[in-house]
Amino acid sequence: MIVNTANEGRIMSGGEAIVAALIANGIDTLYGLPGAQMYPLFDALHGASERIRTIGARHEQACAYMAFGHARSTGRPGVFSVVPGPGALNTMAALCTAAGCNAPVLMITGQIPTPFIGRGRGHLHELPDQLATLRSVVKWATRIERPADAPRILNEAFRQMLSGRPGPVAVEMAWDAMAMCEHVRPLAPARPETPVPPLPEAIAEAVNRICEARNPMIMVGGGAQHAAAAVRALAQEIGAPVAALRSGRGIMPEDQPLGLSSYAAYRYWPQTDLLIGIGSRLEMPYMRWSGMGQLTDKPKGPPPLIRIDIDPAEMNRLKPDTAIVGDAEEVSDALLKALHNAGHQSRPIPDAVAAAKLSAATEISRVKPHVDYLHIIREALPLEGIFVEELCQAGFASYFAFPVLRPRSYISSGYQGTLGFGFMTALGAKAANPDRPVVSITGDGGFLFGIQELASAKQYGLGVVTIVFNNKAYGNVLRDQQTGYGGREIASRLENPDFLELARAFGIPGHRVTTPGELHRVLEAAIAADVPALIEVPVDPADEVSPWPFIHPNG
Incomplete structure (x- = not known):
């Protein structure tokens, strides 16, 4: 590689220019899943591994949810990279979650070779208009046309992401342009807009x-x-x-x-x-x-x-x-x-x-068994710990029954209510905060959206403790079918794998507890071990008291 002085820049590939711009803007972690269009970027990440680490995943949605967890737990940008087309589309649920939660998340994706863009020839991973698709969800999106443009465009991405109401942004770069080399001049880090002072x-x-x-x-x-x-x-x-x-x-x-x-x-x-x-x-x-x-x-x-x-x-x-x-x-x-x-x-x-x-605490205590379990989790989780909820009965109950004691220590999917977000998001929160305990609660249905990421947790040593409340159902759907549709159940009861055996298959400790007291002992030990762990809590849907009267009290 030909290198000039730092101020004058140097010859870089498009991938190297992107990585250099990320580092200049303070990014030290990228969540990614490599593929053909992204080879120049991931090769550059390999070359800069002492300054920016790459955490891989088993599905593109996990890359985006990890970046979301990174951003929500720190307030700083979370960055992920996946291939274009189907890879980018696989991240859309996480991107809309980031948009709903005003989370600063940056997506870096590829594009088909420049001569084929807009031609409809059916090139690998081609979408009719990928930027238009992304712009329907994110705050801002654009294309990097050549390596020399990468510092300016990445800076603009950071400025857009962090100015005013924060939100996710996206940049794409064509396969050939990312591999091309040219002289690239570095830029100082981006500066978000200064907020307008109040009148x-x-x-x-x-x-x-x-x-x-x-x-x-x-x-x-x-x-x-x-x-x-x-x-x-x-x-x-x-x-x-x-x-x-x-x-x-x-x-x-x-x-x-x-x-x-x-x-x-x-x-x-x-x-x-x-x-x-x-x-x-x-x-x-x-x-x-x-x-x-x-x-x-x-x-x-x-x-x-x-x-x-x-x-x-x-x-x-x-x-x-x-x-x-x-x-x-x-x-x-x-x-x-x-x-x-x-x-x-x-x-x-x-x-x-x-x-x-006092009145609320007395009434809330009736939401059995989940309030009792949430109290145990609160007792076991240190003050600096991070709690990630999920779309499950315990997660809904946590809205009002899990005391939150520190900023950025409770992570939800906001109004998007994206089922399955929790476990994958918790992995990003742990990666961004390795010295803080992270507990993810989830239902059996939502957990299976991203259970393959137990492999990522094991590989990268992400010591998230995951508590799976297993009622063998999509609990809300089942209750609504029983109470509002004459008991006509359809596709709401689940046949699940043996979660303990599945954890062991991934090389992760698995535990099953049936009482809050058992959970306290097992959870404290799992948090202290600081390695990935799974705790299953079997629950009978017939024994679950609905949390919804406390979320929609006039509903």
Whole structure:
């Protein structure tokens, strides 16, 4: 290879130029599954293995979910690479999950040789218009035409991914262009756009509303995860409890006096005379508590609503009484400063907050057996541990019955509800946080979407502890068929493999427990071992108490 000085660049292939741009932007891990169109990229990854590691997978969807788990657990970009066409299509569920959760995920894929693009000749992995397909889901997508363009385009990908409302982006590069070599000049890392500062008049209006309120409540979403300290300080100043449904959990620890589970927030809602939404779609009060799927772009009646969001479009999707466009941390700090300047006196926590927490805890305890198991997991999982839920009865119950105590320690699929995401996502969370315990809970149905990745966990030493709640069914579907369709069951009961034997086949320890007490002992040992492990919990669907009255209490 011909090398010039660092400032002047050097001769690189397209694959090498991409890898160099990733490293320049601070990427140290890529999740990938190589194939013909991606050979130049993966060869470059091999050459740069001391600076960027590559974690492989057994299915393209796992690459994307791992990148999603990486991003959600760290707040930093997760990057994956797969072949174009069917490989790219296999990642779409994970990409739409990343879009729904505003996760910064970068997809790098290939393309058929340049002369064949748009010709419809049926070249290997050809799609009619791959970029159009990707743009229907991701925030931004484009093609790298030549190696020299890679630094600029990758920087733009990072800028798009991280500016404003974060989200997934994608770049493609044709097979021949990725293998071509030319002179490439490096660039400094990308700089996301600086958030627009909040309008002073909006801050003043919000301060007036806060000063008039006696029982405010704050609801947070994923857009406030980076602003935990600022949100807590604001909440403590105004005596406002903080609640979240999924993505905002852990910003206010739920074991603290101001931390509310989603159901405790529902219990407190009648006393609330001001709602402050920070980085949240506010799905709970206006879609779930108002009746499932009720559509409204303007909250009706009290309480008044203050919305804080970096995306100005959110103010049209759900119109607040006071709109503040800006970064969650910057706005929260500005509100706190303005309150102090206005002579605001810190308020005590209303007695109704503790009453709502106690009432909710008593009612939630009825959701057997999953609440008992979730309490055991909470006891065994250290504070720094990461919990990844799944679309299963225990996962749904975790929305309100698993106390979340730290930011970025609870990972869900957000409103997409992508069945099977959890185990594969947990692998990426563990890869990104090797010193933190990671527990994945899943149902038997969802686990089988990605069970082949036990091989990846073993190969790369990703010590995720996976708890499989095996009710031999798609539990929600089975219950709905029984209660809403006259018991006409179809395709909802499952015949499963022996999960312990399957774990052993992958070279992974397997355990079966039948009581919460057994789970505590086995789970503590598995976490301490820090190697991949599987724990099966057999459950009879007839013994499961539905969690849904606590998720859709007015449904």
